[in-house]
Amino acid sequence: MAGLGAVGALSLGAPAAAGGARAEAGAGGGAPARMTPVRMTLPAPTGPYQVGMTNLHLVDGGRRDPWVADRPHRELMVSVRYPARAAGGYARAPQMLPGEAAAFADWSNFSEVIPEGTADWGATRTHAWLGAPVAQPGRRGFPVVLYSPGAADPRALGSTLCDELASRGYVVVSIDHTYEAPGVQFPGGRVEYSRMREEAGKAQRPEQVVALLKKLTAVRVADTRFVLDELGRSVMLPRMLRGVLDLRAVGMFGHSGGGFTAAQAMHDDRRIRAAVNMDGVMGYTQRDDDPANPSTVGTDGLDRPLLLMGKEGDDHHTVASWKAVWERSSGWHLDLTLTGAGHASFTDAQSLVPQLAREAGLPRATVEKLVGTVAPDRSVAAQRAYVTAFFDRWLRGRDSGLLDGPSARFPEVRFVW
Numbered sequence: 200m201a202g203l204g205a206v207g208a209l210s211l212g213a214p215a216a217a218g219g220a221r222a223e224a225g226a227g228g229g230a231p232a233r234m235t236p237v238r239m240t241l242p243a244p245t246g247p248y249q250v251g252m253t254n255l256h257l258v259d260g261g262r263r264d265p266w267v268a269d270r271p272h273r274e275l276m277v278s279v280r281y282p283a284r285a286a287g288g289y290a291r292a293p294q295m296l297p298g299e300a301a302a303f304a305d306w307s308n309f310s311e312v313i314p315e316g317t318a319d320w321g322a323t324r325t326h327a328w329l330g331a332p333v334a335q336p337g338r339r340g341f342p343v344v345l346y347s348p349g350a351a352d353p354r355a356l357g358s359t360l361c362d363e364l365a366s367r368g369y370v371v372v373s374i375d376h377t378y379e380a381p382g383v384q385f386p387g388g389r390v391e392y393s394r395m396r397e398e399a400g401k402a403q404r405p406e407q408v409v410a411l412l413k414k415l416t417a418v419r420v421a422d423t424r425f426v427l428d429e430l431g432r433s434v435m436l437p438r439m440l441r442g443v444l445d446l447r448a449v450g451m452f453g454h455s456g457g458g459f460t461a462a463q464a465m466h467d468d469r470r471i472r473a474a475v476n477m478d479g480v481m482g483y484t485q486r487d488d489d490p491a492n493p494s495t496v497g498t499d500g501l502d503r504p505l506l507l508m509g510k511e512g513d514d515h516h517t518v519a520s521w522k523a524v525w526e527r528s529s530g531w532h533l534d535l536t537l538t539g540a541g542h543a544s545f546t547d548a549q550s551l552v553p554q555l556a557r558e559a560g561l562p563r564a565t566v567e568k569l570v571g572t573v574a575p576d577r578s579v580a581a582q583r584a585y586v587t588a589f590f591d592r593w594l595r596g597r598d599s600g601l602l603d604g605p606s607a608r609f610p611e612v613r614f615v616w
Contacts, residue, residue, distance in 0.1 A: 236319035237558040239551045241294065241359050242579055243326050246366030251283030251331035252292045253437050256386050259425045265418050266378035266394045274391075275422055276383050278354060278373045280365035281440065282341060283331035294323040294547070295355045298390035302382020306393065308351055309548070312565045318555055325358045327365065333439050342448035342594040345426065345464075345471075346373040347419060349455030349479070349546065351395050353380040356546040357454065363583045369590065370444050374426055376419055409492050412483040416494070419460040423451070424468050448472065448594040452586060454545045455479045459494070462524070465503060466496045473504040473593035475586055477545035478513055482520035490519040500527025504593045506602075507533065508585065510540040510571060514615040531593075533602060534615040537581060541571030549578050573611060581609045 244250060257275045264270035278292075295303060300321030344364055346357045354373040361371045375383045378394040385391065402411045427449065433441040450473040451461040458479025465471040483492040497520050505528060507514070507521060515525040515534050525532060537544060543552070549570050556566045570578075588601040605614055 236316055237555050238319045238322040239554045241323060241325060241362070241547060242550055242576070244362045244366035245583065246363065246368065248282035248334055248366045248368060249284070249286040249331060250280055250327040250362050250365040251286075251289075251333060252278055252280045252325070252327035252329055253440070254278050255429075255435070257426065257429050257435070262421065262425070264378070265414065266398070273377070273422070273425070274385065275377055275426065276354075276375045276385060277426055278361070279436075279440065280327050280361050280371040280373075281443065282334040282336075282365060282368050282370075283328060284334040286328040286331050289328035289331045291324040292327045292329050293321065294325050294358050295320055295353065296384040297321055298384035298388060299353055299355065299380075299382045302390060302392055303353060305381070306396070307381050308349070308543070309569070312568055313552075313555065313561070317559045317561070318551070323551070326362045327358075333443055336443050336445075339447070340443050340445035341368055341370045342445050342450070342590070343370045343372065343430065344590060344594075345423060345449070345451040345461070346371060347376070347423065347451070347453035347457030347460040348373070348380070349453075349457050350415060351379055351381065351393060352454070352457075352546065353382075356548065357457075359547050359550060359579060360452070360582060360586060364587065364590070367587050367591075370440075372426060372430065374422055376422055379415070379418075408485065409483045415456070416459060416463055416483070419456070420464045420467055423460060423464040427468065427470055446470070450474065450590050450594050453477065453479065455542065459496075462496045462501065462505060463494055465505075466499065466501060471503075473506075473590065474501075475506045475508065475589060477508045477582075478510050478542055480518060480520050481524055484520070487513065487518045490523065493520065493523055497523035498527070500524055500529060501532070502528070502530045504531040504589070505533075506535070506585070506589045508535045508537060508545065508582070510542055510544060511536060511538055516615070535585060536613040536615055537573060537578060538611050538613055539571050539573035540578060541567065541569055543569040544571055544573060544578050545582065549575050577611050581612050584609060585612065
């Protein structure tokens with residue numbers, strides 16, 4: 200497990216510019232770099248709605264950027280997916296814009312194990328249609344779910360689950376945490392690149408690492424709360440989305456550091472009614488079994504619903520911060536293990552990495568390091584089912600019974616009591 204993803208690894212000296220060795224052609228057991236990078240696809244959503252999407256550039260005029268001293272304001276890019284009534288004549292949204300794809304190819308959480316030039320990161324399309332007309336909402340509008348990616352990951356790596364939830368009738372808002380993601384592309388083509396290698400390089404002593412992890416989480420939670428503020432100002436939304444969002448029914452989910460962000464943001468902000476943490480440590484530590492430096496989620500627990508989904512071996516019996524939250528939470532909570540999963544199974548890597556392996560001959564060890572041994576289609580199906588069931592129960596009052604106990608439909612999912 201990685202609570203804050205690459206940042207913890209970088210502070211110990213991992214990829215590329217941080218002083219570690221990136222996997223080059225033929226190095227470290229990787230496949231030789233291809234002349235033609237592999238183009239990949241994402242699984243289509245299964246809900247009754249088409250998916251529309253728009254991107255928003257948000258500027259927090261009341262907050263200086265915490266990572267870049269000469270930036271007087273904090274700027275964010277978010278993607279808003281929504282149920283659409285039609286898709287004809289609209290373009291499918293790319294998973295990553297060109298500047299984001301180039302930055303991701305240059306440095307990412309995959310850089311150590313996937314040789315440069317293996318993947319065409321800019322070629323993948325989501326199943327969301329840019330600017331498609333919004334579907335007719337119910338009387339209260341569509342419930343809203345926020346998404347935060349893992350540390351040093353782009354918001355784009357959650358596209359599969361974000362598309363799925365939108366196809367199921369949710370407005371899904373995915374957040375890029377600027378200067379943490381490899382690259383964030385703003386209107387006009389400007390790209391702001393990650394500062395995490397530099398920040399990790401300055402964190403040499405244990406107390407400096409803890410301070411960096413605390414700052415990273417605080418910035419993410421502040422970003423989340425600002426996005427919620429902006430969603431409440433209808434003037435910030437495209438005209439077709441005004442009056443469509445039900446901000447009385449807000450949930451949040453995330454992977455790794457984004458899962459921690461979801462839980463911490465719910466702790467700090469009563470507007471968030473339910474959260475899903477997908478394999479993210481919830482303390483300021485680099486070791487799963489280390490109870491030191493707990494977060495307020497760990498010391499206080501939560502009084503609203505929390506779903507934990509972990510890879511094989513990660514549960515509230517083995518991860519100290521999960522144990523603390525589990526024991527102190529008065530709200531409904533459930534711990535699920537996706538057997539055979541790897542840490543990155545809870546991202547689009549679950550679908551993309553096996554395609555790279557088939558087309559570029561990546562070694563099995565590389566695939567298992569990232570996404571474990573679980574069958575990709577079964578992993579995606581299980582995540583879709585349980586995350587949707589969770590938000591349906593707690594944001595809509597629709598209970599499928601899937602969260603009550605093990606299901607023969609999903610033998611890969613183990614309930615941890």
